[in-house]
Amino acid sequence: MPKIKMTERVFQTEARVLSNKHIALNYYKIVFSCVSIAKYARPGHFVQVMISGKEEAFLRRPFSIHKAGNGNFTILYEALGKGTGLLSQIKSGARINIIGPLGNGFEYQPSAISRQLSAVSYQPTVIVAGGMGTAPLLFLAEKITGHKVTKSSFDLVRLRSPQVAQDSLRSQRHRVLVLIGAKSKNQILCEDEFKKLGCVVKIATDDGSRGFKGKATELLEYILRNTQYAIRNTKIYACGPKPMLKEISRISSGMNISAQVSMEEHMACGIGACLGCVVDTKTGYRRVCKDGPVFNAEELIWK
Ligand SMILES: Cc1cc2nc3c(=O)[nH]c(=O)nc-3n(C[C@H](O)[C@H](O)[C@H](O)COP(=O)(O)OP(=O)(O)OC[C@H]3O[C@@H](n4cnc5c(N)ncnc54)[C@H](O)[C@@H]3O)c2cc1C
Ligand code: FES
Incomplete structure (x- = not known):
């Protein structure tokens, strides 16, 4: 996988999947262990996920950061098409190439x-x-x-x-x-x-x-x-x-x-x-x- 030049606070990393649970209908929650992204994630940031399976989804897919803390971050997603369908089949322990945290998030008062x-x-x-x-x-x-x-x-x-x-x-x-x-x-x-x-x-x-x-x-x-x-x-x-x-x-x-x-x-x-x-x-x-x-x-x- 080619390395992309990242800024100080944006990382390309092989994040380990801690869990990937079906929660309702086509909705899933996937939790990654990834200290760097979890540390710098702010509300409104997103990550680009390279989803691989039997056949690789061609583009990275963007997902908002749903939660972050203690070295982990979570994505809440809906299995809609090819990429998210493959994502829903990924098992705990797998490593996924992710870039993030990306974008400009919400401005708010802590x-x-x-x-x-x-x-x-x-x-x-x-x-x-x-x-x-x-x-x-x-x-x-x-x-x-x-x-x-x-x-x-x-x-x-x-x-x-x-x-x-x-x-x-x-x-x-x-x-x-x-x-x-x-x-x-x-x-x-x-x-x-x-x-x-x-x-x-x-x-x-x-x-x-x-x-x-x-x-x-x-x-x-x-x-x-x-x-x-x-x-x-x-x-x-x-x-x-x-x-x-x-x-x-x-x-x-x-x-x-x-x-x-x-x-x-x-x-x-x-x-x-x-x-x-x-x-x-x-x-x-x-x-x-x-x-x-x-x-x-x-x-x-x-x-
Ligand atoms: C900044 C950002 C944050 C996002 N955060 C989340 C999130 O937290 N959870 C989540 O489930 N989804 C999120 N999405 C949408 C998610 O990226 C798409 O659902 C996903 O890329 C679809 O991939 P696929 O291969 O499964 O679908 P495809 O096979 O590519 O398409 C399946 C269906 O999904 C629609 N779709 C594809 N991409 C998008 C998109 N970017 N926005 C809306 N509809 C799309 C297509 O029009 C089509 O109807 C986000 C998108 C962006 C741009
Ligand atoms: S997706 Fe390429 S510039 Fe935004």
Whole structure:
């Protein structure tokens, strides 16, 4: 395998697979032992994975870092096609060539600072996770909350209508609100993990099988228009399908609220060399793999 010239904090390494577990439907979690990537990984960073099997998947595949710490990092992935199908068959103990951590991640206030700031001013955080876009956002929530599992005293009422959302949210000043969007209830990812961090979690499903019936962005807009979350200090972080991110961009700019969105373009090199992943921004074309994947929503020009 040719060595790629890496920067001080980007590594190409043969990471050892500690586990690769099926968690639901086509979803898997793979844990790697890799001190270098785990040490420098930040929320929103991704890795490029060279997947080999009986036949080798030609390109590296990009995956967000879902968790990192103690010399390990985790990827949460959906087996969709050839590469991820091969990845799902990889056994513990295998070694996989990985480049990372890559990209520019989310800008956020680490827990200690945000605790001090929230003592003087109210700074709500809203995380919007659409489908597999949940993957990088759990890592972000861990950093923002300080990874402390607190016994939640929040009213975790299941949302049946926006009115219920309004009633439950008006009464309390939650700090990190997580909206998880999925097509159906069996595709909701990481709900319990977010709750363990002390986040308030609200669910939106397209078919109404859990929580609010509709898109996570509809729920977001309702909450921002009708509760204390719509203030100048509010910060929105999102990852998910492009139409969802476009909608978040519209909502946040209309309300003058800051939003960071993590884009998932198809990638080839993954290290800024091929221009295969560009998106249009107010300052020209930018590479998702190198300049992103996280962008300020207001910078992006949506087609
Ligand atoms: C920065 C970044 C982070 C990502 N993080 C994750 C993650 O944490 N977990 C995860 O499951 N997936 C993630 N993806 C998407 C993942 O890279 C693709 O699902 C994967 O490359 C598909 O490979 P494949 O060979 O299995 O699929 P292919 O056989 O190449 O394609 C199968 C299907 O997947 C779609 N697909 C392929 N690449 C992408 C892509 N980049 N984005 C969206 N759809 C794609 C194709 O359009 C096709 O419908 C991320 C993508 C990017 C760019
Ligand atoms: S994938 Fe090559 S520049 Fe981004």
